[in-house]
Structure formats: C-alpha cells, structure tokens
Amino acid sequence: MPSTPPEQVPDADAALVHGHQPPSTRVPLSRERIVATAVAFIDAHGLVDLSMRRLGTELGVEAMSLYRYVTGREELLDAVVEHLVTELAQDSEVVREPTHGWQDFTQRLAHGIRRIALAHPNAFPLVASRPGQAPWLRPPLRSLEWVELFLAGLVAEGFTRDGAVAAYRAFTSFLLGHLLLESSQAGADVGPLDVIGDTNADSTAESGAGQDKLAGQHPLLAELRPALSENHAASEFEESLENLLERLQRMR
Amino acid sequence: MPSTPPEQVPDADAALVHGHQPPSTRVPLSRERIVATAVAFIDAHGLVDLSMRRLGTELGVEAMSLYRYVTGREELLDAVVEHLVTELAQDSEVVREPTHGWQDFTQRLAHGIRRIALAHPNAFPLVASRPGQAPWLRPPLRSLEWVELFLAGLVAEGFTRDGAVAAYRAFTSFLLGHLLLESSQAGADVGPLDVIGDTNADSTAESGAGQDKLAGQHPLLAELRPALSENHAASEFEESLENLLERLQRMR
DNA sequence: ACCTGAACACCGTTCAAGT
C-alpha cells in the first residue's frame, strides 16, 4: 500500500461543490457529521450492527479518528438521542408556546414526538432506555429545553405548578408506552433479522401443526389472532391522547 | 496445572447436600441454572456487563460450555425474558381467573408485573425491548399463556372479543410506559455507573454555577426541580391504573 | 456426555507516530 494522498474523484463532484477541492468523501470529520451518520446507520441496519469501526468505514475513516470528536461509544449513543430530540425543534407542526390553547400545544408536541419515533424506529428505543442526565428528565422528552417549554406552556395556560408537574409525568409515560410499542412494531424487520421472513413462514409452516397446537392450548388466542394482528396504532394513539387530555383537564 | 479432578470442598457443604458428592460448585450445568445466574448477574451488575465469558466464570466453567445449553447470547437474553415472565405464575397475589371481577383480575395482574419490574430494574428493559415472537405478543405481557389468560378472563367477564383485544392493547401500553420509567428510575444506580455519585456531586457542584445557568435559561425547571425529583411512582401507578380500568369499563 | 484449548473474526480504546 503506497501512502498516496486520498484519491481524487473524477472532478464532476468537486466542480459542483466549489472551484476545486478534495472530493466530497474527504470533507473533514465533525461531531455533527459523525452523529448524523450514526443515526442514518442505525435507521438502515439497526442498533446492534453499529460499531465504532463500521461507523468509521462508513465515514471513510479509521475508527480511531472518531475519538477526536466523541469520547467513546457511550457518548456517541447519547449524542444520537440528543440528535433525535433536536428534530422536534425543526418540526414546523410543533409549536413552542400554547398559542391555541394547551390542548393544541400538547397534541402537537405528542404528534411531533410520534413522528420522530416512526421515522427512526430502530433508534427510538435508545431514547427510551438510555439513562438520562437526571431522573426528572424523563424519556421521551429528554431535553432541558423541551421540559421547560412544556411546563411553561401549561403554567401559562392556568395549570398550577404541581399540576404541570403531574401533567408532565402523565404525558411522558403515555408517550413512552405507546411509541415504544408502535416503533418496535414498525422496526421489527431489521433488528434481529428475518422477523418479516418468519411472519410469512408462519402463515405456511404454522398453519400446519403449529396453528393446531396454538388452537389446542390457547384457543382464544388462535381465534383472535387476526384481530390481534391488525394495526390500529394511529387511532389508538389518538384515542389515548384524547383520554390523557381529559385527565390533564381534571388536573388543571 | 496438573489435571486433577475438580477440587473437593471441605465436606461441610457436601454433607448437607447428600451423602457424599462433588462439591456444590460442581453441580452440573443446566439451561435453567444458566438463565437464573444470568438474571442474578444482570440484577447485580447491569445488562452491559453480562458477557458469555463472564457468565461462564460466574458458573465456574468456560464460556464455551454454555453453548451446549443456549445457542448464543441472543437466545440467552430471550430466555432471561421468559424467566422473568415466569415469575408471574409464582406470584401468589396474581390470579389466573377473574373470580372477583375483571377489575380485581386486571389489577392483580398489573401489580404482579410491576413487582417483577421493580425486583429486576436492570433486566426489565429487556422485557420491553427484545423483539417478540409475534407482533401481537406485546411487552410486557409476553407469553402466549398470559395473553390467553388475559383475553379469556375478560371475555368470561362479558367483554366482547374485540373489546378484550382493545383492552389488551391499552393494558400493555399503559404498563410498558409506567414500568419502564419506574424501573429505569430504580435501576439508574448500576447501569452506566456513578449516576448516584453524580446526583450527590450535583447538589454541591451544581448549586454553584450549574444551578445558576439552569435558573437563567430554564427558570421554571429550576424552580420546580424539587417537585420534579419527588418520587410518586406508586401513587401515579394506582391512579393511572384506576383511569385505565374506567376506560376498559367503557369498552365493555 | 460434558467440558475445554486453541483459534478466528471482531470489538472498544490508547497512544505514539505520521502528514
């Protein structure tokens, strides 16, 4: 391996970028680029497959280079979580103040977080499971900023301080339960591999002896299996959110 | 290292066990013993520290021996989840049939699962995050048997079949949100290390410049921090469960 | 039948060295 400088691309790219430059594969590393690539990698291949070494090659660099920008794998994962939460601020449907009432405010926030969960089903479990900076910074609303906005919004709308805190707790646990279930359902095809394949295999292999055994020992399950397999996540989310808002109304 | 047979213990133990035997450290491996030890290890040291090699030495055996009983690390973790769910059946407060009404039945089940989560805060996230055998086997109620019992119980109490399915969905997402938050709060002292230490460090270091910055940028957060830090998990669980039962009542 | 030694491919992370 001669130690040539990084290979130049045919010019086409470089011309588009600027006058002339090292190729786009050679844009310097940065913490932001590393984290964004990590998110994309998790989206594409699942959390399990993400290693410092693979992320390095994904960036056209040796793994050791990453340590200039993140202190280690753990911190990288924390940065991934932060990156995801940051998407909230870029969501134009989400509003930072309850200009149309606290219900509208809360609903927009909930939907914004749901969009993040569904956009990154393989990464969302990180938002749920990473230990937070403080026990009162509860997933999935994990940033100081958004917790402040949430509490301030409710207080501005007439909630007592204790009421706002109680609402924060109810809101987070509602979101966590729903979105974790929904995102795991959405992301099941990539994490442990071949779950999609199994589902199809089921409908052939299982309809043989497997389905019979299910029917024997778990008759109701066998009967309700089609109903259980239907996906009503969206409407359930709306209904539960509605119910939550009624509860919060009572806390006000 | 002479290839002597496994060392005998001083007799005291062996005498208690049977007449005379290889020492208790030499009881043969078994899948059950491996899984139980894995659960204990996770409880004690956290999931991250569990490796096949460490689990081996914990059992007084080389890591390779484990592969006679589990096909790999992934399957071991699945077995851990199964082991935890099995504890439900041994909980004498939990009842398999709604002999005192469906509310009592559902409540006992919820409390039983909560006890498991609180007994194994470091392992419970596995119950939440491991991909299930089927998408309709939702965490944290992950066994065919308990889902069957739940559905059958509600149907026996007058729920329509679709009502029972809807109740199952609402029940699982309620439990998941609450228990994941509660167990992560309970288990924060062991997973990533020194979170307990940080909490104390906070109250000294943070009350300096850190607290001021918090107060400046996030005034409400700074003010409500004590309220947010209080732990009302138990009463919130009861209240939310109560609310859930009312919702289920309406589904009936 | 049950366990192990040796080996393989892969990790995360460090540090001195290269450009």
Add this chain to the structure above:
DNA sequence: ACCTGAACACCGTTCAAGT
C-alpha cells in the same frame, strides 16, 4: 490539526480434542 498503525484487552462463536 487531523488522521493512522500498531497494540492491548476483551468479545462471541466454532470445532476438534480431551476426560
């Protein structure tokens, strides 16, 4: 200033070999 090579300690997993 930024990246890399080499090295270390540790993984999961396999397979032929030991008892």
